[in-house]
Amino acid sequence: MPWTRKHLLTIEELSLAEIDQIHATAGAFRKILRRSVKKVPALRGKTIVNLFLEPSTRTRLAFEMAAKRLSADVISFDAASSSTQKGETLRDTAENIQALNADMLVIRHGASGSPQYLARILDLPVINAGDGAHEHPTQGLLDTFTMKEHFGSMQGRKVAILGDILFSRVARSNIHALTKMGAAVTLVGPSTLVPEWFTDYGVTVSHDLKTALADAEVVMLLRIQHERQSAGHFPSLGEYTSMFGLNKTRASWLNPRAIIMHPGPINRGVEIDSELADGERSVILEQVSNGIAIRMAALYLCAGGQPETVTSAE
């Protein structure tokens, strides 16, 4: 089946076959990344612009590195250096980037739906690098890619996502990917951060850590966003840690084969004990490495490449 999408905006709109295609393409790229010469000429002559209007370390670096590994020219800029500070609208900024003959736009924005908005008004491919609390598709793809590496098929596997689900785009993208892949997903955290509406996605919502973690094969932790405390979503970080922080005792409830994931940035000692974050079950840095291959796949496919031609892209 050929890849037909021009944009990568959400996982919600992807089919399982498309998710598999991206994973397969990323798998092929990862082989290349393990060689001494890590570069392929697939996107030579193309210019990719990373427009990051919200802070980011991992995602931005991974997108830049992915573009470079594909031999594209890449230009990154952030809110501080853009004219949005001078009152320029997102449309004008984006249309200017298009007028400068960019071939692809990677956008990170604090407002949900912004990538969809740009995809409507621009002719070039738009890749969503995280929009508000909506989606972060490449993160969901790299997380599920990492899970598949450990477990093969995710069909029927028990995955617990723990933390601030309400404000998390990572959670939403993972929920869409995992439910399409047939995993049994449980969301767990304080009731104010894990509202019942999520059951509409076909997942289980729980506020009982022990039940939720029991025999889980994957536990994905999400950062507790300090800034939300003022909104009264939970009493304090201390209380959060005491109720929901992952420590050694609680980790013992997991399946013996379980892996511990975190999209970063980590708040050590808040949502996870330092020891566990660095422990042998942690795949946190694997996630980061896989992030490059997934972004290479996303850029390559949306630029018109086909999954089966990755090797010939060399």
Added chain:
Amino acid sequence: MPLLWIANARVIDPAAKRDEVGDLFIRDGLIVPAPTAVDRKLARKIEAAGLVACPGLVDIHVHFREPGQTHKETIATGSRAAAAGGFTTVVCMPNTIPPADNAGTIQFINDAARRDAVIKVYPTGAITVGLAGEVLAPIGSLKRAGVVAITDDGDCVQSNELMRRALEYAKMFDLPVMDHCQDRSMTRQAVMNEGVMSTRLGLRGWPHAAEDLIVSRNVVLSSCTGAHIHLQHISSRHSVEIIRQAKARGHRITAEATPHHIALTEAALSGYDTNFKMNPPLRTEADRKEIIAGLRDGTLDCIATDHAPHTDYEKDREFDYAPNGIVGLETALAVSLEILVRQSRFKLAQVVDLMTRRPAALLGLPAGTLADGAPADLCIFDPEESWHYDTKAGFSKSGNSPWHGQDLKGRVKMTLVDGRMVFDGTRIVV
């Protein structure tokens, strides 16, 4: 002025419970009794067979943006949009710049209306200075300057104590208090209805409870002060039920519904289209149905558009950052006919009532009747004619409508104000 004869129209005059094919006669700007056969021969006859002739529509909730935001709308353009939609009387909200919280600004609006408007435009005044919810505006002076009600519209008064005093004080002048019911502590940064859809879209939710709480508060305050509170643009089904009970107990509560809240739901937001972003937000199908039920059983008293113009460049941006509101004057009749008459089996006369007699009666406006001696403000429309709505061909300065580009059924053919035609079905003729 010569006698004007609207002939063979289906005349709907809810105030007189009249709904029959017949004639209307107009002289010197007023509705007059049927004249003698001799006089009739001299009359200018407008053949209206197949058309409905009803009182000019009345909208008690519009934003004409003057003074201060005339790039969005002016009293001139807003009143033309109203006339094109069959409206002959509108009531403007006070969130202008500066706000209409003083007699001088009211004077300005009244002067502009007299000079520029093609229909009757009445101002409301603010409840509090600067719509800031802290100090009462000079309500007596506002009344003397000609306001027909007071409201802080988009900035619902949060302090119960201040609201109570405003009600007691306004009651002295027999001035209705209109309230946009929103508990702000529950709606910070909220941009759409809270629920499954906001969860899916990753947008901050505006829970219906934030409306229900203030509706309840207002019922309590109306009950203890005896003041008339009019609840603006009800969007929650729970609020409808609270109002239903309050009315059953005889409280002086009235309420309005917008065409968009009876026609649309949050499902329309899946593409983050900012022309579906308004406050209060579109809610669920259950809410939409209950609002229609409220209009049917009289719990909700009238239809009001909340006509809220914004330029394309203001609306064309990230959903979170776009302003709230849509224009509604030019589509209100067609949308109401579609949803209420064709889909919900309301009688045509009932919809006319909701858009004429009842809103006028609510604020004591001299409109909404075709009785002899009444001002000859008329809306003549074809309930069956389809037309294409293109905001670029419309009369409002702004085009932020969810119905842009759609075919609508029910077309205004003529709008008369004081017996003079101001809209001929195609153009404004003044």
